[in-house]
Amino acid sequence: MLFSQDKLSPEISGMLSIALPVLWPVMIFSAVFNVLLLSGSFFMLLVYDDVLASRSGATLAGLLLMVTVAYLFQGSIDLIRSRVLLHAGAKADQRLCSRLYDIISRYEREVGPLPSGSAPVRDLDLVRSYIIGTGPLALLDLPYVVLFLAILMLFHWALGVATLAGVLVIVTLMLVGDRRTRQPALRAAAIAGSRFTIAEDVRRNSEVLRVLGMSGRWRASWAAVSLNLIAAHDELADVSGRTQVVGKAFRLFLQSFVLAIGAFLVIDNDATGGVIIAGSILSARALMPVEQAIAQWKPMIEAGQAWRRLMSLLGKIKPAEPPMPLPRPSRSLEVQEVVCGPPGRQKITATGVSFRLSAGQALAVIGHSGSGKSSLIRAITGAWPLLRGAVRLDGASLEQWDPEHLGRDIGYVPQAIELFEGTIADNIARFDPEATSEKVIAAAKAADVHDIIVSLAEGYGFVLGGANGGGLSGGQKQRIALARALYDDPFLIVLDEPNSNLDAAGENALLAAIAAAKERGAIVVIVGHRPAVFAQADHILIMADGHMLQMGERAEMLKRINFAPPPQRAPEHLGE
Numbered sequence: 001m002l003f004s005q006d007k008l009s010p011e012i013s014g015m016l017s018i019a020l021p022v023l024w025p026v027m028i029f030s031a032v033f034n035v036l037l038l039s040g041s042f043f044m045l046l047v048y049d050d051v052l053a054s055r056s057g058a059t060l061a062g063l064l065l066m067v068t069v070a071y072l073f074q075g076s077i078d079l080i081r082s083r084v085l086l087h088a089g090a091k092a093d094q095r096l097c098s099r100l101y102d103i104i105s106r107y108e109r110e111v112g113p114l115p116s117g118s119a120p121v122r123d124l125d126l127v128r129s130y131i132i133g134t135g136p137l138a139l140l141d142l143p144y145v146v147l148f149l150a151i152l153m154l155f156h157w158a159l160g161v162a163t164l165a166g167v168l169v170i171v172t173l174m175l176v177g178d179r180r181t182r183q184p185a186l187r188a189a190a191i192a193g194s195r196f197t198i199a200e201d202v203r204r205n206s207e208v209l210r211v212l213g214m215s216g217r218w219r220a221s222w223a224a225v226s227l228n229l230i231a232a233h234d235e236l237a238d239v240s241g242r243t244q245v246v247g248k249a250f251r252l253f254l255q256s257f258v259l260a261i262g263a264f265l266v267i268d269n270d271a272t273g274g275v276i277i278a279g280s281i282l283s284a285r286a287l288m289p290v291e292q293a294i295a296q297w298k299p300m301i302e303a304g305q306a307w308r309r310l311m312s313l314l315g316k317i318k319p320a321e322p323p324m325p326l327p328r329p330s331r332s333l334e335v336q337e338v339v340c341g342p343p344g345r346q347k348i349t350a351t352g353v354s355f356r357l358s359a360g361q362a363l364a365v366i367g368h369s370g371s372g373k374s375s376l377i378r379a380i381t382g383a384w385p386l387l388r389g390a391v392r393l394d395g396a397s398l399e400q401w402d403p404e405h406l407g408r409d410i411g412y413v414p415q416a417i418e419l420f421e422g423t424i425a426d427n428i429a430r431f432d433p434e435a436t437s438e439k440v441i442a443a444a445k446a447a448d449v450h451d452i453i454v455s456l457a458e459g460y461g462f463v464l465g466g467a468n469g470g471g472l473s474g475g476q477k478q479r480i481a482l483a484r485a486l487y488d489d490p491f492l493i494v495l496d497e498p499n500s501n502l503d504a505a506g507e508n509a510l511l512a513a514i515a516a517a518k519e520r521g522a523i524v525v526i527v528g529h530r531p532a533v534f535a536q537a538d539h540i541l542i543m544a545d546g547h548m549l550q551m552g553e554r555a556e557m558l559k560r561i562n563f564a565p566p567p568q569r570a571p572e573h574l575g576e
């Protein structure tokens with residue numbers, strides 16, 4: 001059952017509110033459509049039995065006019081019912097689209113990695129294309145096979161029985177064919193999937209493959225998997241080709257068989273001549289919905305499975321009610337006994353971290369690789385949900401803030417920088433449609449990237465190609481990410497190794513930006529391996545093996561870790 005487990009979910013009731021109003025009209029249209037399908041056979045019956053016997057041209061013209069009107073009407077009804085379904089499909093798509101965005105944007109954070117094989121966008125496409133395709137119409141037409149068989153029985157029971165037997169043979173042939181093609185189809189899909197993965201790997205890593213001389217090995221894998229794919233497609237085409245040939249031959253045979261039965265009945269004076277042709281047409285009509293329904297069986301099962309997968313994912317992501325807006329934070333950041341780990345992985349990667357920072361203070365987080373620094377940063381920014389403890393801004397835990405609003409007050413440079421496809425200005429302004437050029441330029445200047453940007457031919461209009469910010473150097477990307485973090489003077493600025501690609505000038509600009517942010521009352525948390533990160537820090541926190549090892553004031557901590565401090569540089573000299 002398509003809707004069994006999720007009867008009460010908002011998605012189901014939403015879909016039902018779309019489906020129910022169109023169901024009745026489409027059922028009525030289908031009834032009229034199928035009744036009108038009879039007009040062809042009755043036309044032949046009357047032509048053979050009445051027109052030819054009476055030799056009346058007027059009757060023939062009248063019948064022709066009637067059948068023409070019937071066909072026009074039937075065509076219009078067919079068009080209308082597919083339009084109605086198209087409209088319903090578009091509405092369903094629209095309704096699910098925003099919830100689909102929830103899966104894509106929230107699933108990883110709130111539940112964990114998407115189950116392997118799940119591709120919600122493809123699943124929605126499958127559901128939509130089933131709804132707007134011929135699948136539902138084929139199902140609605142299916143009951144009318146009984147009507148066609150009943151009329152054939154009325155002509156003569158032998159015609160009805162022969163067609164019924166034909167229907168059963170066709171169903172058996174198609175089911176056997178489906179069974180035989182299932183395995184080859186699965187094999188071909190799996191091989192096509194591996195070929196796609198290889199192509200993606202090669203596209204993403206073409207530089208490394210070339211420089212490290214690995215391209216030949218990948219080419220060999222590509223060639224081998226391509227050969228396998230050709231073989232799998234051959235097998236599939238072979239099996240399905242045989243089934244189709246047998247089916248086609250049987251259909252031709254059945255047509256002649258029904259004609260022959262009709263002829264026998266005429267010879268025995270059990271039927272009129274018109275019954276031969278009308279019976280043959282009706283018999284073909286009776287087979288049509290069955291064939292269509294079987295052809296649509298697989299898409300229906302696939303759409304049903306896609307629907308269930310979507311519902312199961314959506315069941316884990318409830319529609320979120322944004323919390324009541326709070327005044328913008330301006331006073332403090334408190335981290336209380338925080339325990340966190342990658343969502344859905346049952347793993348703790350940072351634990352027992354507590355500290356408090358007031359407006360205008362900066363904290364440097366240091367520690368060996370893998371000690372849990374980035375994990376802590378993700379907990380502080382809300383990128384990862386907490387397993388225990390709390391992160392509070394001005395006393396309110398992160399869950400009390402609407403992420404969309406709080407985002408304005410957080411500046412974040414992640415370790416792996418991703419810029420979005422769009423102009424540099426859009427990226428710095430976080431794609432805010434109300435961004436002003438003054439704010440964008442102020443952020444760029446604070447990150448000391450303004451001069452670099454204006455030296456590009458398109459300046460702030462330079463379009464970054466793709467998610468990796470193609471077209472810029474690593475250091476330039478890092479500076480633009482810093483400008484994005486500083487945009488609109490956020491209260492909490494969290495920087496995860498923001499200087500890993502920066503030269504001395506870039507590092508000075510970074511320190512100047514931190515100093516300026518502190519000056520205006522922001523809180524800065526900065527992770528880094530290089531000593532430069534200490535220069536503007538008021539406190540230092542050391543992470544080790546996922547734990548907070550120590551935390552204290554900068555001077556005290558530098559003494560404790562026996563580190564020769566870099567000279568405390570005055571902010572006004574940092575930019576030089």
Ligand SMILES: Nc1ncnc2c1ncn2[C@@H]1O[C@H](COP(=O)(O)OP(=O)(O)OP(=O)(O)O)[C@@H](O)[C@H]1O
Nearest residue numbers: 342345349367368369370371372373374375376415
């Ligand atoms: N998404 C993830 N899934 C599983 N494990 C993760 C994930 N992210 C981090 N870890 C693990 O958590 C531990 C801490 O990683 P984290 O990135 O927080 O360390 P780090 O101190 O920032 O390291 P580095 O200085 O190398 O960036 C590591 O053992 C890492 O393997």
